[in-house]
Amino acid sequence: MVIREMKALDIPNMQMEQRHCYTLFTGFFEHKKFISYVTIDQDCLVGALSAHEKIRWNNDEVFIEEMFVIPNRQSPGIGTKILGEVQKYVQHKRLAGITLATNKYAPVLRLYEKNGFIICEHVQFMGKEM
Numbered sequence: 001m002v003i004r005e006m007k008a009l010d011i012p013n014m015q016m017e018q019r020h021c022y023t024l025f026t027g028f029f030e031h032k033k034f035i036s037y038v039t040i041d042q043d044c045l046v047g048a049l050s051a052h053e054k055i056r057w058n059n060d061e062v063f064i065e066e067m068f069v070i071p072n073r074q075s076p077g078i079g080t081k082i083l084g085e086v087q088k089y090v091q092h093k094r095l096a097g098i099t100l101a102t103n104k105y106a107p108v109l110r111l112y113e114k115n116g117f118i119i120c121e122h123v124q125f126m127g128k129e130m
Contacts, residue, residue: 001078003085006036006048035062037085039069039078046073049082051098059096062086067100067108079111101125 033053039046047069054063064086069078083098090098099120102108 001039001041001046001081003037003039003081006038006050035086035089037082039082041073046070047078047082049086051086053093053095054099056096060093061096062090062098064098064100079108080115083111083115099123 031052035051035053036049038048047067049064049067051062051064054061067079067082069082086098089095098117100112100117102112
């Protein structure tokens with residue numbers, strides 16, 4: 001298994017269940033601060049992450065936009081390894097940290113908590129349904 005930076009040619013190789021990420025990945029690909037990784041196993045794309053550097057009021061950080069591991073490959077540590085690559089990037093660039101937003105009922109919360117993510121009291125995520 002290999003985790004590496006995503007290339008534009010990786011996007012069409014996503015399986016149909018990951019195609020919802022297609023627009024997101026292609027939309028960010030030209031962004032100067034875009035960060036993306038793919039996990040390849042036996043020539044099959046089994047996971048990916050897209051993020052970007054974000055400037056906050058007093059520091060810069062990485063904001064994870066999307067992450068997936070195909071369902072039949074979840075649990076052997078692929079998500080943790082992808083997050084580890086982002087952590088290396090943040091440390092190398094001396095950024096303040098990593099943030100993300102996810103559904104509070106999603107099972108992926110356990111993955112994020114296992115990898116040191118906490119609910120941030122200083123950030124309020126808001127939305128408006130239309």
